[in-house]
Amino acid sequence: MYELFVLGELMTGEKHGYMLQDVLNNAVGLGRKISSGTLYPLLSRMTEAGWIHLRIEEETKGGRTRKIYAITDAGRQRFEELMKETLEPNPEAEAALIFRFKMVYFGYVTKEVRLACLEDYLQIIRRSREYVSRFEAYLQSQQPEPAKQRNQLLRMFDYRKRLGEADEAWITAEIERIQAEED
Structure with missing residues (x-):
């Protein structure tokens, strides 16, 4: 999932590691943070795989060096592959996060890839x-005990159903909008 994010961000232009970490932390939302211990080994693996290029730059303030990352042609190809990958429904929350990442980068893939992802x-x-x-x-049919918990579960399911209905309506409208786009 983070490969997709890093490659997608680099599709927009080169970035230094701290900026990637900051944008990624904002993208994953509250309560979930990506540590340097997760991001920098990933960046190293992606560099070794040839998907990104590392350039060391002297920073003028404080005399610290800065690592600047840029996507390579192989990285663009890998990005395309990741965008085409089918989402796995389990765990559902992970699929939702990956989907949101993909949506951010829809501008870098074909109409067919966008539609496949939405579908x-x-x-x-x-x-x-x-x-x-x-x-x-x-x-509702079995009426398991305790009733207090059962009733709260039913409330939670009502909430999930309403979220699902809203999600489905939005995705359906987005599919129709993209289908109507000229190629």
Whole structure:
């Protein structure tokens, strides 16, 4: 997932490691942070794989050196492959995060790749909604105890259903909008 993010960010232009870490931390949202101990080994592996190029630059303030990363042709190819990869529904939250990363970089892929990604995520949303509906029906028919917990589970499922409905409506509208775009 972080490979996709790094390559996507580098599609926009070269960046130094601290900037990549800062943007990534903002992208993953509250409660989840990417440490230097995660990011820099990833950048090293990506450099070794030939997907990105590292350039060392002397920084004028403080005399510190700065590592600047840029995407290579092999990195652009890898980015395209990652954008085309099918989303895995488990864990669902991870699929949602990867989908959001992909959406940010839709401007760098073809209409077909964007539509495939949206359709892929739409299927995950629909499967999730089906799961919630089945479990909700089970709770209503079996009436497991304690009632207090059962009732709260039903409230939580109502919340998830409403989120799923909104997600599905938005994704469906986005698919229609992209389909209407001229090639």
